[in-house]
Amino acid sequence: MRMAPKPIQSFRDDFTYSNSPGAVARFPFPFPEDEYMYSVNIEPHVTPGPEGSVYEHLLDIDEHYLSEMHERDLVLKENPKRCLAMPHMDLACWDMIDRVMHCFSEDYPEHFKLTKAGDQWTWENKLLNINDSFTFGDSSTLPLPPMEYIGRQVQGDFALLDQRDGDLFMDAGIVTCPADWSLAFDAGMGFKEWHGPVPMAHEMGIFDRALKYLCAIPLGRPVRRLNWTLTVNARMDTSPETYPSWGSDRASVTPENVGEKVHLRVELQVLDRMSRSNALMFSIRTYLISLEDLVTNPEWAKRMHRVMKGLPEQLIEYKGLTRFHPLVVDWLAKYDPAN
Amino acid sequence: MSTDSIRVRVSGIEQVSPLIREFTLEAIDGEFLAFSPGSHVVVEMPAEPRPHRNAYSLLSDPRDSGCYRIAVRLQEQSRGGSVYMHESVKVGDELSITPPANLFAPNWNAGKHLLLAGGVGITPFMAYLPELKRRGADFELHYLYRGSSTGAYREQLKAELGEQCFLYDSEAGQRCALGELLADQPRGTHVYICGPEELIAGVREVTEELGWPASHVHFEAFAAPQPGKPFEVELSRSGRTVKVDGETTLLEALEDAEVDVPHLCRGGVCGQCVTRVLSGDIEHRDEFLSAAEREQGDCIMPCVSRASGKRLVIDL
Numbered sequence: 001m002r003m004a005p006k007p008i009q010s011f012r013d014d015f016t017y018s019n020s021p022g023a024v025a026r027f028p029f030p031f032p033e034d035e036y037m038y039s040v041n042i043e044p045h046v047t048p049g050p051e052g053s054v055y056e057h058l059l060d061i062d063e064h065y066l067s068e069m070h071e072r073d074l075v076l077k078e079n080p081k082r083c084l085a086m087p088h089m090d091l092a093c094w095d096m097i098d099r100v101m102h103c104f105s106e107d108y109p110e111h112f113k114l115t116k117a118g119d120q121w122t123w124e125n126k127l128l129n130i131n132d133s134f135t136f137g138d139s140s141t142l143p144l145p146p147m148e149y150i151g152r153q154v155q156g157d158f159a160l161l162d163q164r165d166g167d168l169f170m171d172a173g174i175v176t177c178p179a180d181w182s183l184a185f186d187a188g189m190g191f192k193e194w195h196g197p198v199p200m201a202h203e204m205g206i207f208d209r210a211l212k213y214l215c216a217i218p219l220g221r222p223v224r225r226l227n228w229t230l231t232v233n234a235r236m237d238t239s240p241e242t243y244p245s246w247g248s249d250r251a252s253v254t255p256e257n258v259g260e261k262v263h264l265r266v267e268l269q270v271l272d273r274m275s276r277s278n279a280l281m282f283s284i285r286t287y288l289i290s291l292e293d294l295v296t297n298p299e300w301a302k303r304m305h306r307v308m309k310g311l312p313e314q315l316i317e318y319k320g321l322t323r324f325h326p327l328v329v330d331w332l333a334k335y336d337p338a339n
Numbered sequence: 340m341s342t343d344s345i346r347v348r349v350s351g352i353e354q355v356s357p358l359i360r361e362f363t364l365e366a367i368d369g370e371f372l373a374f375s376p377g378s379h380v381v382v383e384m385p386a387e388p389r390p391h392r393n394a395y396s397l398l399s400d401p402r403d404s405g406c407y408r409i410a411v412r413l414q415e416q417s418r419g420g421s422v423y424m425h426e427s428v429k430v431g432d433e434l435s436i437t438p439p440a441n442l443f444a445p446n447w448n449a450g451k452h453l454l455l456a457g458g459v460g461i462t463p464f465m466a467y468l469p470e471l472k473r474r475g476a477d478f479e480l481h482y483l484y485r486g487s488s489t490g491a492y493r494e495q496l497k498a499e500l501g502e503q504c505f506l507y508d509s510e511a512g513q514r515c516a517l518g519e520l521l522a523d524q525p526r527g528t529h530v531y532i533c534g535p536e537e538l539i540a541g542v543r544e545v546t547e548e549l550g551w552p553a554s555h556v557h558f559e560a561f562a563a564p565q566p567g568k569p570f571e572v573e574l575s576r577s578g579r580t581v582k583v584d585g586e587t588t589l590l591e592a593l594e595d596a597e598v599d600v601p602h603l604c605r606g607g608v609c610g611q612c613v614t615r616v617l618s619g620d621i622e623h624r625d626e627f628l629s630a631a632e633r634e635q636g637d638c639i640m641p642c643v644s645r646a647s648g649k650r651l652v653i654d655l
């Protein structure tokens with residue numbers, strides 16, 4: 001089922017965000033097994049994927065497009081440092097503009113149109129009423145710096161990694177809906193450095209292997225992986241910068257409101273080599289589903305219970321679930337026949 | 340060749356030095372992608388009994404995706420692709436190439452870029468130069484060649500780059516004094532070398548003596564695609580035997596035989612395809628198994644690894 005963008009809903013204050021039955025059906029449930037542990041879960045992102053699925057296109061657009069673009073605008077107004085690009089990343093930003101505009105206009109022609117005459121490009125985004133002409137590669141011809149310009153038109157967070165000395169450096173990005181990490185803090189760091197806080201995975205050799213693989217990604221052969229956590233309320237912006245406004249949500253979970261308040265937060269991460277700059281584009285497309293909606297699928301409900309019950313203590317702690325994890329397991333138990 | 344190979348037509352051939360020919364390639368379907376300076380493609384040539392696969396640097400302007408250009412030096416002593424390119428490939432012929440990959444990218448944080456080319460090693464720098472100029476970067480090109488065989492593009496380069504271009508024809512007795520050249524560079528200079536082994540070794544030796552950080556010394560190290568020897572695998576559970584030819588991975592051969600093996604990366608890192616080996620010796624090519632696991636010799640990653648002998652028995 002193709003998702004038509006719906007009117008703006010909120011990811012803060014009154015949290016009017018909701019998933020239609022179609023959005024629930026295509027939710028990227030991340031657990032292939034009853035147990036979860038970190039692994040090098042990277043696979044080729046071959047497009048087109050199954051029709052209507054979140055894997056159909058390089059970058060997925062769904063019914064939350066307008067809501068997420070509105071939320072991004074709120075975050076950037078509060079804190080412009082959520083978007084940055086070091087000067088040597090200018091060409092990589094233009095690569096990203098190229099990739100996004102080509103993919104969107106081919107994959108969603110009803111919403112986006114790209115017209116090119118040599119370096120003179122015209123871009124139409126009918127969803128946001130944008131119609132701009134500019135000279136490709138010349139940042140002075142855009143109304144905003146290139147990263148912010150394109151970042152305000154794509155769902156999900158983005159980082160552009162510069163590849164040098166067999167490492168990847170977080171030298172540009174737009175990050176307004178992170179699962180508790182900060183672009184301003186990680187800017188300029190290498191792959192293992194920004195992954196520093198992650199428990200167990202370093203010792204398991206996961207980052208060594210993943211880095212080798214990522215550095216070898218050729219043009220036109222994107223890869224993807226899923227990551228997940230739990231978020232209280234349908235809050236997109238769970239960043240360290242705004243911790244004071246959401247940290248205490250964790251204490252608001254009760255046995256009565258678990259299903260409604262606790263959301264499974266899944267990140268579909270796509271890595272794609274940029275042609276002119278050799279940078280890697282890393283997109284983090286975040287999907288939120290309330291446990292209430294999740295348990296409408298009995299298979300997911302059963303598996304979710306088992307995964308949560310067996311989750312290693314270090315992961316519970318790192319993901320910030322300690323306060324409400326037992327409530328989640330108890331609430332899910334009734335959906336697992338083995339219980 | 341893998342499914343994402345690109346069909347190209349040779350639209351021009353030019354002798355650019357006595358031993359070097361330049362080939363212009365056009366995409367048969369659609370458009371080429373722009374590429375980054377230092378990228379190479381692997382060209383597959385339909386030779387008998389099996390295709391040649393050679394990696395060549397792209398030397399056209401990276402921002403111009405209208406065509407790709409490569410230059411091939413005739414290597415008489417090798418059995419391989421350069422002879423084929425020189426003798427068999429004609430204008431209008433079709434070939435396959437891989438999408439560009441880059442193992443030799445400039446570091447844009449360098450204060451100065453020192454390019455050292457030896458012979459046909461000029462090719463990646465032909466793609467560097469337009470981008471260095473566009474970015475207004477500080478650079479110098481030092482180009483070593485033999486007037487009677489290599490030295491392609493030298494007049495054009497001298498004309499375009501003037502003072503930033505230094506030519507050394509060894510046959511005219513012109514030598515590049517590496518020691519002095521490198522000792523004179525400002526801090527923050529990155530050196531890039533593409534050329535014969537001796538040139539690379541020479542620069543590495545001097546830069547080490549001068550205490551340059553290794554991260555400031557770049558040399559082209561082609562990851563030539565690695566075909567292997569043919570072998571057979573016996574599937575212990577069904578008793579079937581599957582043949583794996585030199586151009587096919589074990590994983591591909593199993594897939595062709597409709598044997599399901601879980602896999603993700605197809606590149607020897609994710610660990611998904613790990614398969615138990617009951618007998619036979621393994622040539623490990625993956626990044627996944629630990630040294631101890633390799634030592635045990637009872638597991639293989641079929642997406643990249645192969646038998647080192649003629650036969651393997653695997654637990655499938």
Ligand code: HEM
Pocket residue numbers: 038039040041042159161168170180181182186194195196197198201206207210214225227228229282315318319
């Ligand atoms: C180059 C692209 C990538 C970027 C920009 C990125 C970025 C991040 C960041 C910022 C974090 C949060 C760390 C913190 O706590 O501050 C994180 C967590 C993590 N990353 Fe990555 N990552 C990338 C690729 C990968 C890959 C390929 C893997 C493959 C195994 C991976 C595995 C993980 C894991 C396991 C965590 C912990 C997540 C959790 O438990 O919630 N990352 N990543």
Ligand code: FES
Pocket residue numbers: 601602603604605606607608609610611612613625627640641642643
């Ligand atoms: S498929 Fe990933 S290691 Fe073989």
